[in-house]
Amino acid sequence: MKLSVRGEYALRALQVLARHSGDAVVPMQTIATEQNIPRRFLEQILHGLKAAGVVESRRGITGGYRLARPASEIPLATIIRHVDGALAPLSCVSHQFYEKCSCPDEARCALRSVMKEVRDTVAAMMERMTLADLVARAEALQAQPMEPVDFVI
Amino acid sequence: MKLSVRGEYALRALQVLARHSGDAVVPMQTIATEQNIPRRFLEQILHGLKAAGVVESRRGITGGYRLARPASEIPLATIIRHVDGALAPLSCVSHQFYEKCSCPDEARCALRSVMKEVRDTVAAMMERMTLADLVARAEALQAQPMEPVDFVI
DNA sequence: CAAATCTTGATGAATCAAGTCAGGAATCTA
DNA sequence: TAGATTCCTGACTTGATTCATCAAGATTTG
Numbered sequence: 001m002k003l004s005v006r007g008e009y010a011l012r013a014l015q016v017l018a019r020h021s022g023d024a025v026v027p028m029q030t031i032a033t034e035q036n037i038p039r040r041f042l043e044q045i046l047h048g049l050k051a052a053g054v055v056e057s058r059r060g061i062t063g064g065y066r067l068a069r070p071a072s073e074i075p076l077a078t079i080i081r082h083v084d085g086a087l088a089p090l091s092c093v094s095h096q097f098y099e100k101c102s103c104p105d106e107a108r109c110a111l112r113s114v115m116k117e118v119r120d121t122v123a124a125m126m127e128r129m130t131l132a133d134l135v136a137r138a139e140a141l142q143a144q145p146m147e148p149v150d151f152v153i
Numbered sequence: 154m155k156l157s158v159r160g161e162y163a164l165r166a167l168q169v170l171a172r173h174s175g176d177a178v179v180p181m182q183t184i185a186t187e188q189n190i191p192r193r194f195l196e197q198i199l200h201g202l203k204a205a206g207v208v209e210s211r212r213g214i215t216g217g218y219r220l221a222r223p224a225s226e227i228p229l230a231t232i233i234r235h236v237d238g239a240l241a242p243l244s245c246v247s248h249q250f251y252e253k254c255s256c257p258d259e260a261r262c263a264l265r266s267v268m269k270e271v272r273d274t275v276a277a278m279m280e281r282m283t284l285a286d287l288v289a290r291a292e293a294l295q296a297q298p299m300e301p302v303d304f305v306i
Numbered sequence: 307c308a309a310a311t312c313t314t315g316a317t318g319a320a321t322c323a324a325g326t327c328a329g330g331a332a333t334c335t336a
Numbered sequence: 337t338a339g340a341t342t343c344c345t346g347a348c349t350t351g352a353t354t355c356a357t358c359a360a361g362a363t364t365t366g
Contacts, residue, residue, distance in 0.1 A: 157353095157355085158355065191355085213364025
């Protein structure tokens with residue numbers, strides 16, 4: 001798994017929506033400003049996530065986006081797969097994005113066997129972790145004191 | 154971590170060299186033929202691995218490549234990093250290929266914290282696994298019976 | 307010297323990543 | 337109803353990267 005800038009933006013944007021779970025919708029401009037994401041680009045990303053059924057939108061002056069399901073029911077795996085594709089390091093070990101590779105016998109390819117373990121490990125982690133967990137972790141990190149950059153009196 | 158075709162070729166080629174550890178050198182053409190890798194492309198890849206100190210070469214009619222160290226001392230992590238770069242899903246959590254990301258406070262970025270765990274897990278796996286392990290696994294898989302594709306009498 | 311090999315550097319086509327743009331459609335408020 | 341604000345749609349641009357291919361040179365052995 002390699003996260004593109006697009007994927008990073010998607011996760012950061014959804015984290016904002018997860019944090020505002022109570023609100024009706026959050027306008028895109030708010031997300032763009034808060035997370036410093038180019039607005040036009042974010043437009044494209046959110047539209048993709050809507051097509052994927054991850055978010056819902058509302059038009060007009062009171063418009064914006066919100067999560068289509070509770071944050072605790074949206075695993076990071078789902079988002080990453082929609083935006084950046086396979087979690088697997090090789091597409092021949094991907095479940096959802098499987099592609100045949102060039103080795104003669106997949107069933108007995110040592111490299112494939114190793115990469116399958118990597119895939120399974122990463123997929124399990126990303127499947128377990130949800131947007132709600134991400135928000136919770138952000139709050140926990142916020143609670144920590146600022147790094148003592150300059151602590152001399 | 155996402156493995157490019159280049160990275161896959163590199164690992165497969167080195168697996169051949171590891172298997173022929175006794176031999177003086179293995180000519181590139183042998184590797185290219187056995188693993189079905191375009192020769193010109195393999196040339197480029199092996200040259201890179203030589204610059205990285207992973208393989209040694211010998212010119213002339215008896216020329217070829219061999220591992221610069223015992224296969225058991227070459228972790229997959231080393232190879233992948235040289236050919237495909239960072240193991241981390243985000244460069245802001247990479248040790249060797251660190252790049253600052255756009256979030257305001259890295260130390261308290263939830264996404265970074267999660268991806269750091271992924272990186273640590275993947276890096277540990279790839280650091281532990283060596284070329285020798287890869288060869289051993291290939292042999293173990295070879296020992297398995299052929300898949301019963303057609304078992305009807 | 308001839309043949310096989312690695313060495314070096316250039317080149318090329320296709321694809322992708324990141325971002326931009328224009329014009330349209332929906333929705334609310336005055 | 338007008339106007340402001342928002343999302344919707346699809347095309348486009350720019351630069352880098354990926355996956356190679358090629359030519360000419362250097363080295364080594366028979």
